[in-house]
Amino acid sequence: MHFKNxxxxxxxxxxxxxxxxxxxxxxxxAGAGATVVxxxxxxxSNQSTGGTASASAGIAREWDTGFxxxxxxxxxxxxxxxxxxxxxxxxxxxxxxxxxxxxxxxxFKEMLTFSSxxxxxxxxxxxxxxxxxxxxxxxxxxxxxxxxxxxxGPSSGVHxxxxxxxxxxxxxxxxxxxxxxxxxxxxxELPYAGVATLTFDITWGDTVLLSMQLGAAGRTxxxxxxxxxxxxxxxxxxxxxxxxxxxxxxxxxDDFSVLSATGLDYRNxxxxxxxxxxxxxxxxxxxxxxxxxxxxxxxxxxxxx
Numbered sequence: 001m002h003f004k005n006x007x008x009x010x011x012x013x014x015x016x017x018x019x020x021x022x023x024x025x026x027x028x029x030a031g032a033g034a035t036v037v038x039x040x041x042x043x044x045s046n047q048s049t050g051g052t053a054s055a056s057a058g059i060a061r062e063w064d065t066g067f068x069x070x071x072x073x074x075x076x077x078x079x080x081x082x083x084x085x086x087x088x089x090x091x092x093x094x095x096x097x098x099x100x101x102x103x104x105x106x107x108f109k110e111m112l113t114f115s116s117x118x119x120x121x122x123x124x125x126x127x128x129x130x131x132x133x134x135x136x137x138x139x140x141x142x143x144x145x146x147x148x149x150x151x152x153g154p155s156s157g158v159h160x161x162x163x164x165x166x167x168x169x170x171x172x173x174x175x176x177x178x179x180x181x182x183x184x185x186x187x188x189e190l191p192y193a194g195v196a197t198l199t200f201d202i203t204w205g206d207t208v209l210l211s212m213q214l215g216a217a218g219r220t221x222x223x224x225x226x227x228x229x230x231x232x233x234x235x236x237x238x239x240x241x242x243x244x245x246x247x248x249x250x251x252x253x254d255d256f257s258v259l260s261a262t263g264l265d266y267r268n269x270x271x272x273x274x275x276x277x278x279x280x281x282x283x284x285x286x287x288x289x290x291x292x293x294x295x296x297x298x299x300x301x302x303x304x305x
Contacts, residue, residue, distance in 0.1 A: 026260060029046070081238045109210065111260065124247045126247075138230040149212070150213075156182060
């Protein structure tokens with residue numbers, strides 16, 4: 001089953017529809033929705049221009065023969081989109097198929113200007129990176145998916161898809177991990193990886209649209225007396241990965257900038273790197289370890305004596 005079928009089945013309408021109006025600088029949208037049996041639902045959405053948008057939803061229901069819950073969180077901001085969805089169900093429902101669901105959708109749009117004073121008006125190519133880090137899991141009788149898309153301009157884009165379907169009652173188990181890229185080299189599908197690059201044509205001085213979209217969805221299809229759960233964790237997020245290389249007139253260049261309308265620098269990656277300890281911190285840690293080792297050694301000697 002394709003991701004979009006799962007995503008639209010997982011949640012109710014408005015929370016899963018991204019911003020559809022004209023793209024403004026730094027337009028962020030976040031939507032979250034959750035449902036349980038008997039059509040109960042919770043939804044939230046938020047849109048921000050020039051800032052961060054976030055949304056969360058959650059609902060749970062317990063009845064005589066079972067329990068179901070769903071929850072979701074989404075956040076979007078400058079150069080990143082995040083989403084998380086989780087659901088679980090147990091026992092029996094009236095139609096033997098309903099359960100819980102959660103779905104999150106985050107999107108971000110920004111106009112970027114690719115400038116080089118020495119090459120204004122010249123044709124060139126730019127290679128950028130897209131970064132996606134997500135996990136999905138489905139157990140019992142459930143579906144989980146996450147999808148990330150990053151596009152620059154009208155025709156270049158990267159598309160990541162992760163999905164897992166577990167139908168215990170039907171002995172059906174399936175998982176899909178896919179990465180596809182469409183750019184100046186054409187369309188190609190690649191083995192899934194957390195990083196992909198795409199190359200597009202540019203005329204130096206042009207302004208083009210960056211568009212990012214992320215979805216995360218989980219749905220339990222609870223059959224008789226089956227405990228099911230699903231989660232899609234894309235809160236490690238999809239990131240703008242920065243410029244890998246650039247050319248003008250077929251020659252590699254380094255004297256260029258990539259700026260948003262607000263002056264934010266998009267030349268570098270927006271991914272959050274793991275913190276590197278300061279030299280002073282490392283030194284203090286070493287001193288502490290030596291002190292502990294010395295104390296243990298003295299205690300051992302005292303015990304021997």
